[in-house]
Amino acid sequence: MWRLALRTLRFRVGGFVATFVAVFLGAGIIVACGGLMETGIRTAVPPQRLAAAAVVVTGQQSYQVPNKDPLDKKDIKSVPLAERDRVDTSLVDAVRRVPGVSAAFGDVSFPATVLSGDRPVDVGSQGHDWASAPLTPYTLRDGNAPARPGEVVLDAGLAHRVAVAVGGRVGIVAGGDTHEYRVSGIAVTSAGVDGGAVFFGTADVEALAGHPGKLDAIGVLAGPGTTPGTLRDRITAMLGDRPVVALTGDDRGVAEFPVAVGGSEQLIVLAAVFAGMAIFVAMFVVASALGLSVQHRQRELALLRAVGATPRQLRRMVLVEAVAVALLGAALGCVLGVFLGPYLYDRIASAGVIPPVVVFHQGFIAYLAGPGAAVLSAVVAAWITGGRAAATRPTEALAEAAVRRRWVSRPRVLLAVLFLLMGVGLFFVTMLVMRGQMASATAGPASMCWAIALALLAPGLTKVVIAVLRRPLRAIHGLAGELATINAATRAVRTAGAVTPIMLAVAIAVANLYTQTTQSEAAQRNYADSLRADIVLSAPLGGFASGTRDAVRQVPGVAGASDYVTSMGWIDSPYDSSHRESPWPLVGITADDARNTITAEPARGSLADLRGATVALPVEQAQDIGRTVGDTVTLRLGDRGTVDVRVVALLPARAGYETLLLPAELLAAHTTSGLPPQILVHAAPGADRDALKAAIAQRLRDHTGVQIADGSAFTTKFAEGTNTQALVNYLLVALVIGYTLIAVANTLVTATARRRQEFGLQRLIGSTRGQILRMLGVEAGLIAVTGIVLGTIASAVTLVPFSIVVNRTPFPSGPLWMYGIVVVGAVALAMAATLIPASRSMRSRPVEAAKAPE
Secondary structure, eight states: OHHHHHHHHHHOTGGGHHHHHHHHHHHHHHHHHHHHHHHHHHOOOOOSTTTTOSEEEEEOSEEEEESSOTTOSSSEEEEEOSSOOOEETTHHHHHHTSTTEEEEEEEOOEEEEEEETTEESOTTOEEEEGGGGGGSSEEEEEEOOOOSTTEEEEEHHHHHHHTOOTTOEEEEEETTEEEEEEEEEEEEESSOOSSOEEEEOHHHHHHHSSOTTEESEEEEEEOTTOOHHHHHHHHHHHHTTSSEEEEOGGGGHHHHOTHHHHHHHHHHHHHHHHHHHHHHHHHHHHHHHHHHHHHHTHHHHHHHHHTTOOHHHHHHHHHHHHHHHHHHHHHHHHHHHHHHHHHHHHHHHHTTSSOTTSOOOOOHHHHHHHHHHHHHHHHHHHHHHHHHHHTSOHHHHHHTSSOOOOOOOHHHHHHHHHHHHHHHHHHHHHHHTOOGGGGHHHHHHHHHHHHHHHHHTHHHHHHHHHHHHHHHHHHHHTHHHHHHHHHHHHTHHHHHHHHHHHHHHHHHHHHHHHHHHHHHHHHHHHHHHHBOOSEEEEOTTTOOOTTHHHHHHTSTTEEEEEEEEEEEEEEEETTOOTTSSSOEEEEEEOGGGHHHHBOSOOSEEOGGGOOSSEEEEEHHHHHHTTOOTTOEEEEEOTTSOEEEEEEEEEEOOOTTOOOEEEEHHHHHTTSSSOSOOEEEEEEOTTOOHHHHHHHHHHHTTTSTTOEEEETHHHHHHHHHHHHHHHHHHHHHHHHHHHHHHHHHHHHHHHHHHTTHHHHHHHHHTTOOHHHHHHHHHHHHHHHHHHHHHHHHHHHHHHHHHHHHHHHSSSSOOSOHHHHHHHHHHHHHHHHHHHHHHHHHHTSSOHHHHHTSOO
């Protein structure tokens, strides 16, 4: 059977081009997604500043959230922490006592920006304790280590840019304030380190870092004869049940860049979603291409049955042909994946989803999974298509060789009903169960279920659309319209094979694009509606020191000012099951100006009481956990720290967009920087905004780097953040849509090229080349319109419940021109993929074309 299948391929290469292209692109995309997923799983971050440490001990940057029972330590979900989880200073002595430890040093990092005059030199520079220098690649080139408070060692790059030498003085913004320091030494590095380094004495570090009694990490040097792995195991045993990890190798960099953990989680999800979508598209397109191929070979297969071939042999032949083409396409797809994976990773990293310090890995697993999934898609599609061909009796197959009319079968109907029921079920689950942005978790699978159901019913639905459009097409296009509708109706099964990929492309494009725009716009609108500020102060150099807000409030024309802090966390007690997948958004504000900051009026209690260890809960959530004003709950904050807080207010909130409000001072202490990054200013009635901004700037003239903007900038910055994340989704969606469109084009080109004999016969009986092309143009338009209608239906039944949940309206948000581009693109693609190959096929003489093989 292999010999027969391979010989068949030699004479029907053109018939398998669409299958080859679909598998080639599918394998490349899946390999690239496999590389992204492997990168997220590995989270390999080579150490930079702590490269000399054999082992790095740091806080575990994830929290184990119970899925059901808070006492069950096994049924848990690991969720990244929003802030750095630090370790106690006392742990250094415990580590030093572990056998094999030569030395252990505590390490702390905090923003420290060197100034040239009053301008920042390097916004990303970090301050450290010189005592941790043995862990780093830095060595003194000039001068001495900091011997007293007020002295620093600068790295050579910073010293050069600020034009300072040993003994000179330099201004540095750290801990929210600007101070002048004497440069006691200049250090050089023997390895690459991101950002500049400023080394302080221990006393200054304790005053500036903002987290007394805590360390970011502990760097450990191994003694002679002790390997890093052995030392890691000993330290891990000593740590016991503490939420602290001992890292070696490329894992050590996580201690320097803890944000990599959260970025890796997002990368894994993105890769899984889009790899699944690529497999889904590949199976659809390959099935469509193989279906068209088998339909065109119906006479050949019927003759094989008539001369004694068994159904099993025919199915095996179709399967072998598909596998042979798929193996070649998958092998070449690996080459595409070599370049596509790094390209996608660079785009995702540049969008801020994951820090670029995470090393991209695309190992052998990706190169096995990608081709394997693509070939498996082809095998499944070939098995289904070959089974349909093999099940036809020889006499029926010969009768249907010219035109296949039967398409209804029991398995097809059962599968269509199954996916329709799944689609309906997900429709109501999305609308009645899901809340807020979580509705996208069911919206995506729903679109696939509807697309599969409509594809299975495509021949029948195509006949319905043709019947509806037959008279208008006949009236508008005359004879060409009549012939086109007759052709399409008579060949409804073949027409459906061309309609299905277009339907799929439209459904994927419309559903994914408008899901993203609806979700982004809803988040931005809720953000803008929940907070208000006339003027926003931002401190990108590390945050505002205590007392800055009070200084702002004393400016004439300021009616109120509130610190503004954001983070993420959980309600630990009573057990809260509503945020297992993602933590609660936490917002810290100042009680004195809470009424001017938060737009919602408390249903119970008062935001003026939001002081000390207190919290304001959403009304519905308070009811779910059985708490009200005056009761106590335990919160797990972004740095893993717990705090018992008293409920002082219950706030109404939009479902899916609830937040927990805390005092800014309390929340800031559990963030990475330890300081509020923004201050929201409420202007007095009648105050001139420009004059007020100038007065605030004058009052804060000693606070270098403070940015002052109108309140609209507050929401604009949030919108920019959501749009940046959306760009990543648009990139990956565009990749899948592009893959689909290329596969669609190949399917239509192949289907049209196979009609060469038909075109030759038409020309022999008197049809001109122009008449045939006009007829084909109408056919292509009919195919495109049918695909657009079915694709729009598949996307609409997905978007309507999602929009109702997220947007409170059945209409999704987003510009109408996006849908217009999808429609125009589908029509243009169908026209080009039909008319261009048809025009080429009619270059030969009619007699030669009429004798051409099928």
